[in-house]
Amino acid sequence: MPWVQLERSALAATFAATDPEQPTLCEGWTVRHLLAHLVQRERRPLARAIDQLSRNKPGQERRLGTLVDRARTAKGYDELLARFARGPSRWSPLAWADETVNFLEYVIHHEDVRRGGTPPLAPRQLAELELEAIWSRLGTVSRLSYRHAPVGVTFALPAGRGQVVHRGEHGVVVTGDPVELLLCASGRQRAAHVELAGSPESVRRFETWRNS
Structure with a gap:
């Protein structure tokens, strides 16, 4: 199906x-x-x-x-x-x-x-094949969402795989499961379970842009 x-x-x-x-x-x-x-x-x-x-x-x-x-x-x-x-x-x-x-x-x-209710529900446990399907489609959505980011942006899975969604200097890495990264790419970062890594200045510039 x-x-x-x-x-x-x-x-x-x-x-x-x-x-x-x-x-x-x-x-x-x-x-x-x-x-x-x-x-x-x-x-x-x-x-x-x-x-x-x-x-x-x-x-x-x-x-x-x-x-x-x-x-x-x-x-x-x-x-x-x-x-x-x-x-x-x-x-x-x-x-x-x-x-x-x-x-x-x-x-x-x-x-x-x-995740809109109080309290928000925990992330769903999806099949690995569905998570892979989400990951494989994530690039198009992400590149459009982050095209104006002030720093480079890479999405990464906890297991280590990554994909560059915006090229630029002083990049940041956003790590999470595919659904969480998809929520970030669609502007729902406050509800997403992700980790953000990079230099303090890069993270500051990225978060300022993302929250504006």
Whole structure:
């Protein structure tokens, strides 16, 4: 089974077991908002684009809010969850590149739900093959995220393997499991379990840039 299907099933189970009003790592969004976002992203791309252009604060998007309001009852939430669990319709552009586009998206949003509550849940124990699949796809996301970093950045696994995600002098090394590094690359470093190494000045410059 493709990794994206396993992650979709796992995320659907987490959505079903979590309070829809619980906050997530996505500022302004509850679990209900995040579920609605995934459905909108896969089934209503035009509405999503309009919401993005409107530049409303997270949690105040007009068209996303319509989906959220329809899911405020238990029945409405279950129906929204069922739409997500079915995946993109076969006519959706996302369905043609499901593994490429959605796999890492689901991994990230799964942790948005799990680590957004109080207390945040511990990292999941994923199969080594899935961790390898995440690691192999990490470079593209990371290079885009760190392209403006003021110092060089290398991602490393605890076992020692590494990949350069931004070339530059006075580099830093960010060490963690693939999911934790993915959270860093997607701007969720405060929730990620990683270690940062480098000269004090390099670390200072990197953290200042990252937190700005």
